[in-house]
Amino acid sequence: MPSANASRKSQEKPREIMDAVEDYAKERYGVSSMIQSQEKPDRVLVRVSDLTVQKADEVVWVRARVHTSRAKGKQCFLVLRQQQFNVQALVAVGDHASKQMVKFAANINKESIVDVEGVVRKVNQKIGSCTQQDVELHVQKIYVISSAEPRLPLQLDDAVRPEVEGEETSTSQAVFRLQSGICHLFRENLINKGFVEIQTPKIISAASEGGANVFTVSYFKNNAYLAQSPQLYKQMCICADFEKVFCIGPVFRAEDSNTHRHLTEFVGMDIEMAFNYHYHEVVEEIADTLVQIFKGLQERFQTEIQMVNKQFPCETFKFLEPTLRIEYCEALAMLREAGIEMGDEEDLSTPNEKLLGRLVKEKYDTDFYILDKYPLAVRPFYTMPDPRNPKQSNSYDMFMRGEEILSGAQRIHDPQLLTERALHHGIDLEKIKAYIDSFRFGAPPHAGGGIGLERVTMLFLGLHNVRQTSMFPRDPKRLTP
Amino acid sequence: MPSANASRKSQEKPREIMDAVEDYAKERYGVSSMIQSQEKPDRVLVRVSDLTVQKADEVVWVRARVHTSRAKGKQCFLVLRQQQFNVQALVAVGDHASKQMVKFAANINKESIVDVEGVVRKVNQKIGSCTQQDVELHVQKIYVISSAEPRLPLQLDDAVRPEVEGEETSTSQAVFRLQSGICHLFRENLINKGFVEIQTPKIISAASEGGANVFTVSYFKNNAYLAQSPQLYKQMCICADFEKVFCIGPVFRAEDSNTHRHLTEFVGMDIEMAFNYHYHEVVEEIADTLVQIFKGLQERFQTEIQMVNKQFPCETFKFLEPTLRIEYCEALAMLREAGIEMGDEEDLSTPNEKLLGRLVKEKYDTDFYILDKYPLAVRPFYTMPDPRNPKQSNSYDMFMRGEEILSGAQRIHDPQLLTERALHHGIDLEKIKAYIDSFRFGAPPHAGGGIGLERVTMLFLGLHNVRQTSMFPRDPKRLTP
Numbered sequence: 001m002p003s004a005n006a007s008r009k010s011q012e013k014p015r016e017i018m019d020a021v022e023d024y025a026k027e028r029y030g031v032s033s034m035i036q037s038q039e040k041p042d043r044v045l046v047r048v049s050d051l052t053v054q055k056a057d058e059v060v061w062v063r064a065r066v067h068t069s070r071a072k073g074k075q076c077f078l079v080l081r082q083q084q085f086n087v088q089a090l091v092a093v094g095d096h097a098s099k100q101m102v103k104f105a106a107n108i109n110k111e112s113i114v115d116v117e118g119v120v121r122k123v124n125q126k127i128g129s130c131t132q133q134d135v136e137l138h139v140q141k142i143y144v145i146s147s148a149e150p151r152l153p154l155q156l157d158d159a160v161r162p163e164v165e166g167e168e169t170s171t172s173q174a175v176f177r178l179q180s181g182i183c184h185l186f187r188e189n190l191i192n193k194g195f196v197e198i199q200t201p202k203i204i205s206a207a208s209e210g211g212a213n214v215f216t217v218s219y220f221k222n223n224a225y226l227a228q229s230p231q232l233y234k235q236m237c238i239c240a241d242f243e244k245v246f247c248i249g250p251v252f253r254a255e256d257s258n259t260h261r262h263l264t265e266f267v268g269m270d271i272e273m274a275f276n277y278h279y280h281e282v283v284e285e286i287a288d289t290l291v292q293i294f295k296g297l298q299e300r301f302q303t304e305i306q307m308v309n310k311q312f313p314c315e316t317f318k319f320l321e322p323t324l325r326i327e328y329c330e331a332l333a334m335l336r337e338a339g340i341e342m343g344d345e346e347d348l349s350t351p352n353e354k355l356l357g358r359l360v361k362e363k364y365d366t367d368f369y370i371l372d373k374y375p376l377a378v379r380p381f382y383t384m385p386d387p388r389n390p391k392q393s394n395s396y397d398m399f400m401r402g403e404e405i406l407s408g409a410q411r412i413h414d415p416q417l418l419t420e421r422a423l424h425h426g427i428d429l430e431k432i433k434a435y436i437d438s439f440r441f442g443a444p445p446h447a448g449g450g451i452g453l454e455r456v457t458m459l460f461l462g463l464h465n466v467r468q469t470s471m472f473p474r475d476p477k478r479l480t481p
Numbered sequence: 482m483p484s485a486n487a488s489r490k491s492q493e494k495p496r497e498i499m500d501a502v503e504d505y506a507k508e509r510y511g512v513s514s515m516i517q518s519q520e521k522p523d524r525v526l527v528r529v530s531d532l533t534v535q536k537a538d539e540v541v542w543v544r545a546r547v548h549t550s551r552a553k554g555k556q557c558f559l560v561l562r563q564q565q566f567n568v569q570a571l572v573a574v575g576d577h578a579s580k581q582m583v584k585f586a587a588n589i590n591k592e593s594i595v596d597v598e599g600v601v602r603k604v605n606q607k608i609g610s611c612t613q614q615d616v617e618l619h620v621q622k623i624y625v626i627s628s629a630e631p632r633l634p635l636q637l638d639d640a641v642r643p644e645v646e647g648e649e650t651s652t653s654q655a656v657f658r659l660q661s662g663i664c665h666l667f668r669e670n671l672i673n674k675g676f677v678e679i680q681t682p683k684i685i686s687a688a689s690e691g692g693a694n695v696f697t698v699s700y701f702k703n704n705a706y707l708a709q710s711p712q713l714y715k716q717m718c719i720c721a722d723f724e725k726v727f728c729i730g731p732v733f734r735a736e737d738s739n740t741h742r743h744l745t746e747f748v749g750m751d752i753e754m755a756f757n758y759h760y761h762e763v764v765e766e767i768a769d770t771l772v773q774i775f776k777g778l779q780e781r782f783q784t785e786i787q788m789v790n791k792q793f794p795c796e797t798f799k800f801l802e803p804t805l806r807i808e809y810c811e812a813l814a815m816l817r818e819a820g821i822e823m824g825d826e827e828d829l830s831t832p833n834e835k836l837l838g839r840l841v842k843e844k845y846d847t848d849f850y851i852l853d854k855y856p857l858a859v860r861p862f863y864t865m866p867d868p869r870n871p872k873q874s875n876s877y878d879m880f881m882r883g884e885e886i887l888s889g890a891q892r893i894h895d896p897q898l899l900t901e902r903a904l905h906h907g908i909d910l911e912k913i914k915a916y917i918d919s920f921r922f923g924a925p926p927h928a929g930g931g932i933g934l935e936r937v938t939m940l941f942l943g944l945h946n947v948r949q950t951s952m953f954p955r956d957p958k959r960l961t962p
Contacts, residue, residue, distance in 0.1 A: 034895050035926040036868040037759040037875050045757055063757065065722070065923060083722050111923045146894060148923035173722070180678040184668070197661040199748045199934070201953045202683065202731045203696075203707075205960035215684075217707065218697045219745075220737065220957050226684075226698065233953060236962065241546070241564050241654070249730060250683045256701065264700075267680045276526055276544065278518040387517040394518050413627060414515050434962055442546060442594045442629035445516040453680070472682045472714060476701050479686035481717065481915055 025098035029105070032115065032143040045115075048082035051132045055120040062087075062116050062137065063145065071106035078105060079130060080116065080137070084170040084307060087132040089116060089139050096140040105139070111148035117141035171311045174304035175469055178297060179457045181304075183248055185296040186269050186451075189289045195244040195271075200233035202226055202250060206431060215254045215264075226252035229450055234272035235411060236438050238446045244273045251450070256476050260465045261403065261455060265474040269456075271408075272448035279384070279394050279410035282447035286408065287323035287370055290398065290451075294319050294368070297460060305461065314462025317367050317400070324369040326360070328392070331371055334359045345391060347378040357402020367459075372396045381425040382418060382435075384410035384447075394447070400459035408449020415439045506579035510586070513596065513624040526596075529563035532613045536601040543568075543597050543618065544626065552587035559586060560611060561597065561618070565651040565788060568613040570597060570620050577621040586620070592629035598622035652792045655785035656950055659778060660938045662785075664729055666777040667750050667932075670770045676725040676752070681714035683707055683731060687912060696735045696745075707733035710931055715753035716892060717919050719927045725754045732931070737957050741946045742884065742936060746955040750937075752889075753929035760865070760875050760891035763928035767889065768804035768851055771879065771932075775800050775849070778941060786942065795943025798848050798881070805850040807841070809873070812852055815840045826856040826872060838883015848940075853877045862906040863899060865891035865928075875928070881940035889930020896920045 046060040067081035074093040079086050091097050091105040108114065118137035126133040187197065203217060203224050215226040230247050237245045251268035271289070275281040294317060297305070308314075332342055335356060348356065360369055376385050376393040386392035395409030412418040415436050422429060422436070429436070457469035467473040472481060527541040548562035555574040560567050572578050572586040589595065599618035607614040668678065684698060684705050696707040708714075711728055718726045732749035752770070756762040775798060778786070789795075813823055816837060829837065841850055857866050857874040867873035876890035893899045896917050903910060903917070910917070938950035948954040953962060 034898065035758060036865055037761070037891055037926075038868050040759045040761065043758070063925070083724070113923045113925055146923045146925060149921045169722075176679065176723070177677055179680075180672075183678050184672055187665070187668070191661075191665055196658055197664050198657065198952060199660075199731075201746055201955055203733070203746050203955055203960065216699045219960065220735070222960075224960055232962075237952070241650075242657070243564070250680075252684070254701075265682055265684050277516060277524070278521045280518070280521065384517055387519050410518055417515065438962075440630045442590075442592045442627045444544070444594055444627060445518075471679060471718070474682055474684055479684065479700065479703075479705055481713075481919075 023098050023100045025096065025101045028096060028141045029101045030143055031147065032145050035145065048080060048085040048087050048132065051087050051120055051135055051137065053122050053134050056122045056135065058120050059140070060118065060120060060137075062118070063113065064116070066108050066110055066112050066114060068110065069106055069108060071102065074099070074102060076102045076106040078108075078139075080114070081169075084173050085131045087135065087137055088127050088130050089118060089137040091139040091142065101142070105142055108142075108144060109148045109150050112144055113146040113148075115141075115143045115145055168311070170307050174307040175457065175461065175463075176471060178301045178304045178308075178461070179453065179469060181297060181301050182293055182453060182456055182460075183269070185293040186248070186289065187246070188296075189292045190244075190246045190271070193244065193285065193289075195246050195273075196237075196242050198234070198237050198242070198245045198247050200227070200230035200247055200249065202252070206434075213254045215252050228253055229268065230270050231272075231448070231450070232435055232438075234270055234448060235443075235446065238272055238274050239438050239441070239443045243444075244271075246271045248453070258476060261458075263454065263466055263470060263474055264476060266455075266466075266470070267453035269451040269453055270448065271451075272446060274444040274446045277445075279445075279447040282410075282449075283325070283370060283372070283396055283408075284322070286406070286449055287325075287398065290368065290406075290456075291319055291321060291323060293456075294460065308461050308463075312461070312463055317460050317462070318361075318365060319368040320364065320366045324360070324364050324366050325372050325396075326369060327373045328371060328375065329373070331356055334363070345375040345377045347375070353399065353404060354402040357399055360399075361402075367401050368399065370396055370398050379409060381421045381427055382409075382411050383421075384412050385421075396449075398449075398451075400456065401462065403455065403459055405455045405459060406449045406451045408447065410445065410447040413439055413443040413445055504579050504581045506577065506582045509577060509622045510582045511624055512628065513626050516626065529561060529566040529568050529613065532568050532601055532616055532618065534603050534615050537603045537616065539601050540621070541599065541601060541618075543599070544594065545597070547589050547591055547593050547595055549591065550587055550589060552583065555580070555583060557583045557587040559589075559620075561595070562650075565654050566612045568616065568618055569608050569611050570599060570618040572620040572623065582623070586623055589623075589625060590629045590631050593625055594627040594629075596622075596624045596626055649792070651788050655788040656938065656942065656944075657952060659782045659785045659789075659942070660934065660950060662778055662782050663774055663934060663937055663941075664750070666774040667729070667770065668727070669777075670773045671725075671727045671752070674725065674766065674770075676727050676754075677718075677723050679715070679718050679723070679726045679728050681708070681711035681728055681730065683733070687915075694735045696733050709734055710749065711751050712753075712929070712931070713916055713919075715751055715929060716924075716927070719753055719755050720919050720922070720924045724925075725752075727752045729934070739957060742939075744935065744947055744951060744955055745957060747936075747947075747951070748934035750932040750934055751929065752932075753927060755925040755927045758926075760926075760928040763891075764806070764851060764853070764877055764889075765803070767887070767930055768806075768879065771849065771887075771937075772800055772802060772804060774937075775941065789942050789944075793942070793944055798941050798943070799842075799846060800849040801845065801847045805841070805845050805847050806853050806877075807850060808854045809852060809856065810854070812837055815844070826858045828856070828859040834880065834885060835883040838880055841880075842883075848882050849880065851877055851879050860890060862902045862908055863890075863892050864902075865893050866902075877930075879930075879932075881937065882943065884936065884940055886936045886940060887930045887932045889928065891926065891928040894920055894924040894926055 043061050045063050048064055064080035064082045067079040067086055070077045076091045078089040080089050091102050093099055116139055118139045120135050121138050123136050204227050217224045247270050250265055252265050273282045373392045374395045379393050379395045384394040397404050398406040418436050454466045454469040458466050524542050526544050545561035545563045548560040548567055550559045557572045559570040561570050572583050574580055597620055599620040601616050602619050604617050685708050698705045728751050731746055733746050754763045854873045855876045860874050860876045865875040878885050879887040899917050935947045935950040939947050
């Protein structure tokens with residue numbers, strides 16, 4: 001590693017300058033040979049976020065990206081970035097650095113990864129443009145570890161959006177670290193509650209729920225399909241006495257929807273749970289899990305939330321304990337009072353969902369609530385009817401900032417009623433025989449729901465497009481990278 | 482709930498008997514009306530596993546499946562099962578139960594789910610056939626919550642495999658609870674180490690690595706493919722400075738392999754990590770993660786391990802700390818000493834892997850080891866060559882009980898070398914342009930690997946077929962349920 005090799009391509013000709021004059025610093029900089037695990041040096045690399053006044057006057061090694069560089073006579077100022085943290089570094093002609101070395105540093109392409117040895121120096125005036133505001137690094141050695149190809153000319157790039165660019169990197173890091181946290185909190189909470197994580201197959205032999213919006217796969221000499229939800233499998237686990245199960249995995253929808261909140265492949269966080277006497281036992285468990293996620297995010301991910309807010313300002317996400325639950329008929333009354341005309345058995349349109357969200361926020365001061373008792377007519381055939389009101393069902397959606405993030409219900413666990421409801425919906429019984437048969441050997445009453453991970457991330461952070469919360473979004477027009 | 486409705490189908494005519502004689506217990510049994518969440522009774526259901534002498538003489542409610550039933554004059558003995566736990570229950574003619582009630586209980590189909598009220602009674606002689614050996618339940622009320630359809634005639638079923646059947650249920654519960662534990666320990670460990678969980682797309686636009694063994698999906702008007710591994714996406718996250726990432730998700734292989742250890746869809750636990758100077762930094766992190774999983778399973782899942790061992794006896798899984806790492810050349814020497822003829826650059830066959838596992842176990846007394854420095858010729862094009870020996874590579878597999886559970890390597894992070902290696906392998910550069918381009922803007926040295934969840938479960942428990950550790954296995958001939 002210390003043996004630098006300044007002869008590799010893509011750096012702009014430091015060599016010819018170095019050849020012209022004797023260079024007293026020539027061992028102190030260059031392009032490192034490719035790291036192929038030749039050696040195991042015991043050099044310790046310090047994190048940029050650890051460069052504070054506590055380390056003043058220490059000599060440290062740092063590996064970071066060159067975020068910006070600015071040469072100024074006998075000096076070159078670099079901003080070195082490591083994820084969302086950055087620090088100013090100074091290469092100045094003197095005992096450690098030669099003119100050639102300063103020139104070399106100034107010519108390193110932005111985004112290249114460098115190993116830098118430097119002295120941590122306290123600064124008199126805070127460096128406002130860096131996260132490490134109280135110190136800078138006085139560079140003694142600098143080696144390029146991985147060279148980035150040049151992008152746009154610096155001047156243009158700087159002129160267009162000098163600050164936003166850095167912010168985008170940080171925002172993106174923050175969004176996906178927070179999303180990782182959502183998954184972690186979801187599971188941590190459910191495992192503590194005695195849930196078992198299951199793995200459900202994504203390639204299935206028959207399209208569930210009649211076959212609309214399903215992707216077809218060539219499976220050896222036959223066709224198969226991509227699962228639109230793990231629901232059948234979650235329910236089979238309940239029938240096999242797992243009692244409380246969850247899974248996190250991809251869900252596929254061949255819908256040609258090009259909206260801010262639809263993806264053809266998204267991550268489903270699914271729950272299914274046997275209950276004793278009332279599906280509200282499950283509703284409360286799910287709502288509590290979401291509340292624990294919100295709390296956990298606000299406790300453990302404040303840095304990330306603030307970083308995203310810096311680029312996309314947004315009010316803090318509000319929720320109540322216990323979670324607000326309103327019935328569909330109350331929602332209808334609120335919407336009608338606000339001038340919306342809707343039938344009793346009509347589903348909510350997206351604009352009406354959003355309006356309802358605003359009305360609920362005004363009235364109850366919460367961004368999170370449960371809408372219970374949907375009309376039976378607008379729910380899937382396997383939804384348990386409400387025994388007290390044949391037009392209602394034991395089903396619910398949950399909303400964040402006025403947008404649906406979960407849909408769920410008590411499922412029909414009686415094969416005879418399930419058959420009746422399927423016939424009522426005009427579903428071919430042959431196609432769902434295996435599903436119905438899975439309830440013939442005794443099934444406990446159960447309910448569940450599926451949560452869209454990208455939507456939870458988007459709405460918690462107050463973002464406006466689900467593509468901002470999917471690293472590699474898939475929609476009808478986008479399949480790469 | 483208390484209002485039982487004894488008139489529903491599929492129970493064998495208790496009614497006609499009850500009509501014939503005045504039945505003083507008629508409110509104490511029957512088929513419950515379907516639970517549609519009509520009521521929220523405050524009845525507490527006790528877990529079967531909590532029925533111990535501490536509860537002696539208490540009246541409790543239990544919901545469980547009827548595992549077996551045996552009528553004997555004025556008595557009926559039921560075994561009530563809840564997951565892997567069971568307890569004996571007695572319905573005997575007396576103050577609480579009538580003749581009709583005993584007959585009703587005796588006629589409940591096996592596997593039906595019942596709510597039972599009973600007094601916990603200490604027994605004088607241990608009940609060897611139940612997990613709750615010190616108590617039995619004296620039934621006062623019994624209602625069928627969900628009726629199972631009758632299966633084979635009881636006699637035949639009993640004759641064929643009375644004990645194994647119960648064991649299978651327990652084994653299956655135990656296997657999948659332990660598998661849930663593997664995922665949990667994997668993530669817990671990595672999150673503590675600062676890893677970020679990522680979600681990678683499963684539908685991809687181009688088949689990676691040349692397109693063999695890939696499933697094709699109809700994607701609107703075009704074709705797409707199912708990802709054979711999340712590797713490209715893990716690496717892109719490393720290039721985006723996430724430093725340490727992991728994911729757990731389905732992996733698809735369109736291989737027509739019908740073996741004990743191949744599935745067409747399995748669960749991959751994937752890791753990718755930037756390192757400082759040597760890929761062994763990553764190897765050690767992965768091996769430590771696996772060791773923490775083994776330890777966690779042996780500490781937290783002893784009950785499950787013993788349950789599986791009861792049906793499938795197996796030696797305790799052994800491992801060393803730090804993990805044994807041997808180089809490929811040493812493995813070759815061991816195999817040659819055992820009489821195997823192999824060339825220096827030849828890959829290990831499955832029988833040779835297993836033999837090597839036995840030799841390593843004899844010599845080092847471990848079921849888990851790392852085989853390092855595979856011949857470059859047998860690894861994919863993106864594998865980093867060993868700078869000291871051009872025939873070797875910075876790549877490794879990990880083995881449990883002589884079978885491969887992880888394959889990994891330092892990846893080439895330099896676009897020029899990557900191009901050279903792809904050409905050497907005869908790969909069409911156009912097809913992997915996006916992959917190569919992702920390294921053009923600076924990439925830290927990195928390494929990783931993918932672990933097969935079902936294999937880890939199988940080999941830790943000493944099972945012999947990966948289909949025992951996949952709830953819904955997929956192979957070339959099996960797509961259902």
